Every structure is written in structure tokens, then in C-alpha cells.
Amino acid sequence: MKTSPTAAEGNVAQAGNEHQKIDDLTSRLLHLETELNSNIRTTLWISDLHGEGDRFKSIMRGRFGVLYQTCKEALPNTFSPGKIQYLVRIIRKRAFINDSSMKMDIQDVILCLVQILKYKLTNVRYRLEDILLPEFQDTINRLLSGLPVPDPVFEEEIISNRLITHLAHAIRNVLIDRIQVLGDIFDRGPQPDKIIRILASNHIAGLSITYLVITIFSGWVPLQATPH
Numbered sequence: 001m002k003t004s005p006t007a008a009e010g011n012v013a014q015a016g017n018e019h020q021k022i023d024d025l026t027s028r029l030l031h032l033e034t035e036l037n038s039n040i041r042t043t044l045w046i047s048d049l050h051g052e053g054d055r056f057k058s059i060m061r062g063r064f065g066v067l068y069q070t071c072k073e074a075l076p077n078t079f080s081p082g083k084i085q086y087l088v089r090i091i092r093k094r095a096f097i098n099d100s101s102m103k104m105d106i107q108d109v110i111l112c113l114v115q116i117l118k119y120k121l122t123n124v125r126y127r128l129e130d131i132l133l134p135e136f137q138d139t140i141n142r143l144l145s146g147l148p149v150p151d152p153v154f155e156e157e158i159i160s161n162r163l164i165t166h167l168a169h170a171i172r173n174v175l176i177d178r179i180q181v182l183g184d185i186f187d188r189g190p191q192p193d194k195i196i197r198i199l200a201s202n203h204i205a206g207l208s209i210t211y212l213v214i215t216i217f218s219g220w221v222p223l224q225a226t227p228h
Helices: 007-037 053-074 081-093 106-120 134-144 157-174 192-199
Strands: 043-047 178-182 208-216 221-225
Touching (some): 043 053, 081 106, 106 134
Parallel strands (some): 043 178
């Protein structure tokens, strides 16, 4: 014979429902707070390429000062413009640069690069295996998590230099989150095909190209495409 639930059981069930509602609301509030405190995705806007493939390649390589600005935002305010520019040079070269005037040893440089990479990873959910080369993936992951790493990472010059190369590679991979290309690509200029090949390359394919306008010279017919 079925028995009706007691008042105590009803109260327990009601309390459980209320706790679930509180947990759901808390989860949503924390998610919103995290989003508000995250960095804004970095978007690179490019227009009027006019078939200049080499110019487009230079733009993609230089990133229009995005690298310097990212380093400036990621590092403490006590870092001088000279030190920030020094780290930018290291990231671009993907190698340690010995400059006694900067008063930064190789360990200082590694920790700064880790901080810059960590800063960029706060606003986008990247899979580390997609941005890190496999050889130093575990070491970099531990550095990002604040966990200890073996002493040779900082003490052996060959290992330290290779780690800097891998960190610089990862930073360059996450520097830009979106690209907005607004024609014209084919209207004039000798290398529109080069621009398309760069946009279709493996590195660019990992970015979000949300809107691409290509204006064909013949008849000026606008075509729209979203390749990624």
C-alpha cells in the first residue's frame, strides 16, 4: 500500500529544489562575471588590399602593433616601454636576445612570456594542443598553472632558448582572434591569389574570418563569402 509523503519529506524536497535554483543562479552569475572580467577578443580589420599580396603578408606578420599592445596590457605597469619593446623583439625573433641594458636574465624573459601567453588565454578557450608544439607542451602547461618545473628549464641555456622559441610561437598563434577582411582583393594589383592562399593557410584557418568581401573587377559584382 502506497503511503503519502510526510511533511518532513516534503520540506526536504522543497529545500532541495531551492538549493538547486540557488546553484543554477550562482553558476550563471559567476559565468557572467567571468565574461565581464575577460579580455575582449582581438579583431584585426583589413580593407582595400587591391591584390597586393606582399603588403598583406607584411600586415599579417606585423599585426599593426597588436603584439606591443598585448605585452603592455599583460605585464605590470612598472615595465618601461623599452622593456616591452625588448620582449616584442624576442617574440618576433622567437629567440632570446642578450641585452645587458634591460637587466633581464633568461628566466625573467621566460616568466614574462608565460604571463603574456596566460593573459591571452583568459579570453578564449583554446585547446593547448592546438597552439603549443608537443615538445614543450607539458612544461608550458605547468608554467601556466603555476606549478614547479625541473631546474634545467631555467639553468640549461639550450633548453631555455628552445622554451622561449616555443612560447613565442604560442603567443603569435593566439595574438589575433578574428580577422575582418573588407575588399577589394581582385580589382587590381598583381597578387590577389597570394592573399587567398594566405587566408586559406593552416595558421589563418584557425582564426575566425567572419566576413569577407571580394569585389571582382569585371562588372564590379560583389561576392560574399565566409570561408571559416
